[in-house]
Amino acid sequence: MSKVLMKGNEAIALAAIAAGCDAYFGYPITPQNEIPEYLSKYLVEKGRVFVQAESEIAAINMVYGAAGAGKRAMTSSSSVGIALKQEGISYIAGAELPCVIVSVMRAGPGLGGIQPSQADYFQATRGGGNGDYRVIVFAPESIQETVDLIKEAFTIADIYRNPVMILVDGLIGQMMESVDLEKPSKKRNVEPKNYATTGMKYHEGRNVISSIGLDPIYQENHNKKLKAKYNEVIKHETMYEMVNMDNPEYVIVAYGTVARIVRSSIDSLRDMGIKVGLIRPISVWPYPKKAFDFIPKSCKGILVAEMSMGQMLDDVLISNKGRFPVGFFGRAGGVVPEPEEIVEAILNFDSKVVES
Numbered sequence: 001m002s003k004v005l006m007k008g009n010e011a012i013a014l015a016a017i018a019a020g021c022d023a024y025f026g027y028p029i030t031p032q033n034e035i036p037e038y039l040s041k042y043l044v045e046k047g048r049v050f051v052q053a054e055s056e057i058a059a060i061n062m063v064y065g066a067a068g069a070g071k072r073a074m075t076s077s078s079s080v081g082i083a084l085k086q087e088g089i090s091y092i093a094g095a096e097l098p099c100v101i102v103s104v105m106r107a108g109p110g111l112g113g114i115q116p117s118q119a120d121y122f123q124a125t126r127g128g129g130n131g132d133y134r135v136i137v138f139a140p141e142s143i144q145e146t147v148d149l150i151k152e153a154f155t156i157a158d159i160y161r162n163p164v165m166i167l168v169d170g171l172i173g174q175m176m177e178s179v180d181l182e183k184p185s186k187k188r189n190v191e192p193k194n195y196a197t198t199g200m201k202y203h204e205g206r207n208v209i210s211s212i213g214l215d216p217i218y219q220e221n222h223n224k225k226l227k228a229k230y231n232e233v234i235k236h237e238t239m240y241e242m243v244n245m246d247n248p249e250y251v252i253v254a255y256g257t258v259a260r261i262v263r264s265s266i267d268s269l270r271d272m273g274i275k276v277g278l279i280r281p282i283s284v285w286p287y288p289k290k291a292f293d294f295i296p297k298s299c300k301g302i303l304v305a306e307m308s309m310g311q312m313l314d315d316v317l318i319s320n321k322g323r324f325p326v327g328f329f330g331r332a333g334g335v336v337p338e339p340e341e342i343v344e345a346i347l348n349f350d351s352k353v354v355e356s
Contacts, residue, residue: 002180002182003178003179003180004178004179004181005176005177005178005179006143006176006177006178006179006181007034007173007174007175007176008143008146008168008172008173008174008175008176008177009031009032009033009034009035009038009104009173009174010034010035010038011143011146011147011179011181012035012076012102012146012147012150012166012173013034013035013036013037013038013039013042013043014038014042014147014181015146015147015148015150015151015181016039016043016074016100016150016154017039017042017043017046017048018151018181018182019072019150019151019153019154019155019185020072020154021039021043021048021072021073021074021100021154022048022049022066022071022072022073023048023049023050023051023062023063023066023071023072023073023074024036024039024043024048024049024050024051024073024074024075024076025051025053025058025059025060025062025063025066025073025074025075026051026052026053026056026059026075026076026077027052027053027054027055027056027058027059027077027081028052029056029077029078029079029080029081030078030106030114031078031104031106031114031116031170031173031174032076032077032078032102032104032170032173034173035076035102035104035173036050036052036076040052049066049071055084056077056081056082056084056085057084057085057087057088059075059077059085060075060084060085060087060088060089060092061088061091063075063088063092063099064088064091064092064095064097064099067092067097067098067099068095068097068196068197068209069196069197069198070193070196070197070198072098072100072154072157072158073098073099073100074099074100074101074102074154075099075100075101075102076101076102076103076104077101077102077103077104078103078104078105078106078170079103079105079106079107079108079112079117079119079120079123080108080110080111080112082101082103082120082123082124083123083128085101086123086127086128086129087129087130088129089101089127089129089133089135089163090127090129090130090131090133090211091129091211092163092211093129093131093133093134093135093162093163093211093226094131094133094211094222094226095209095210095211096161096162096195096226097161097162097163097209098154098157098158098160098161098162098163098164099157099163099164100150100153100154100157100163100164100165100166101135101163101164101165101166102150102165102166102168103120103123103124103165103166103167103168104168104169104170104172104173105117105118105119105120105167105168105169105170106169106170106334107119107332107333107334108120112333112334113333113334114170114334115170115333115334115335115336116169116170116171116172116173116174116257116307116334116336117169117170117307117308117332117333117334118169118255118256118257118258118306118307118308118311118312119307119308119309119311119332120167121167121284121306121308121311121312122311124137124165124167124284124285125137125284125285125287125315131223132223132226132227133226134162134226134230134233134285135162135163135164135165135285136153136156136157136160136162136163136164136165136233136237136283136285136286137164137165137166137167137283137284137285138152138153138164138165138166138167138239138282138283138284139166139167139168139255139256139281139282139283139284140166140168140172140256140282141172141255141256141257141259141260141280142172142177142260143172143175143176143177143179144177144178144179144180144183145282146166146168146172147179147180147181147183148183148185149166149282150166151185152185152186153166155185155188155190156188156237158190158191158193159188159189159190159191160229160232160233161195161229162229162233167256167284168256168257169256169257169307171257171336172256172257195207195209197209230286233286234286237283237286238283238286238287238288238290239281239282239283239288240279240280240281240282240283240288240291241278241279241280241282242277242278242279242280242291242294243263243266243277243278243280244266244275244276244277244278245277245278245279245294245295245296246277246296247275247296247298248275248276248277248296248298248299249274249275249276249298249299249300250274250276250277250299250300250301250302250303250346250349251276251277251278251279251295251299251301251302251303251324252265252266252276252277252278252279252302252303252304252305252342252346253278253279253280253281253302253303253304253305253312253316254278254280254304254305254306255280255281255282255284255306255312257307257336258305258306258307258337259278259280261305261336261337261338261339261342262278262305262339262342263278264339265339265340265342265343265346266278268339268340268343269343269346274346274347276346277295277299279291279292279295281312281315284312284315287315287318287319288319289315289318289319291319292316292319292320292321292323295323295324299324300324300325300349301324301325301326301327301349301351302316302320302324302325302326302327303326303327303328303329303342303345303346303349304316304326304327304328304329304330305328305329305330305337305342305345306328306329306330307330307331307332307335307336307337308330308332309330309332310328310330310354313326313328313354317354325349325351326351326354327345327349327350327351327353327354328353328354329341329342329345
């Protein structure tokens with residue numbers, strides 16, 4: 001095992017190459033610019049395709065075309081750029097094509113700022129495109145986990161013929177950590193891409209890839225097929241971590257960078273004699289609702305901690321099913337919370353902030 005100190009965005013780019021990314025299409029936007037910058041050099045050196053498109057809309061439609069041709073295609077952007085890609089993401093999901101999308105979140109709404117945020121949770125897990133579609137979304141908390149999930153993402157996208165998003169905030173994209181880029185990923189069976197538009201040399205008959213369905217019965221059946229696929233994703237791809245869940249007084253739910261901060265808060269609270277557990281969703285769609293079934297009766301309340309005004313909070317309330325009081329602590333606009341602030345939120349736990 002050989003580790004190297006790398007910036008998050010650079011590690012994302014090299015992990016994509018290691019995962020067999022054939023083609024990248026994107027448009028520059030802070031704070032993810034190192035991803036296309038790195039890929040413009042190293043992807044091309046591998047004899048693969050890099051295109052800086054004329055816009056985010058063009059980029060996602062190029063991804064659609066490359067994925068339709070059976071290639072491992074990828075794009076990346078941040079917040080307002082991902083917003084522009086939503087129609088294309090819906091098309092790709094409707095056409096049942098695999099691709100990987102990296103979203104490096106910044107502050108919003110609107111043009112906002114370039115500081116880290118988690119305010120695109122709704123955008124990632126609910127989607128801004130039309131129709132009954134889903135994007136599989138993973139939210140790592142470290143650069144190593146991001147690298148590992150990038151490698152998994154291309155395979156998962158191929159297995160389910162569906163877009164997979166890696167959701168990180170600008171802090172993970174810009175900070176540096178020691179990373180093992182050669183760490184092997186899990187071996188999984190991927191079927192040949194017989195649906196691809198590679199010409200009749202490789203399959204019988206003519207392949208047509210489209211997301212249009214003018215016959216309502218056909219379109220309803222297509223939606224039922226997609227729903228069945230999403231049920232399989234829920235069954236097999238839900239990922240989460242639980243920490244200190246043996247009779248905690250409180251449980252904090254956090255993902256990504258905030259989960260790292262929460263770990264420090266938990267250590268401080270332990271020194272005060274207060275035992276606090278952590279539920280860390282790794283897949284935010286599908287959301288790990290079952291994790292909440294393991295919260296013991298010793299729990300006095302759940303605190304949701306986010307770099308937003310409360311977006312994952314909705315999923316926690318759904319998963320909690322009213323069993324425990326739920327409080328919320330959030331910073332927004334690009335402000336990164338301090339561990340002491342989360343400690344204070346536990347010491348002054350108040351579920352009324354959610355009720356109001």
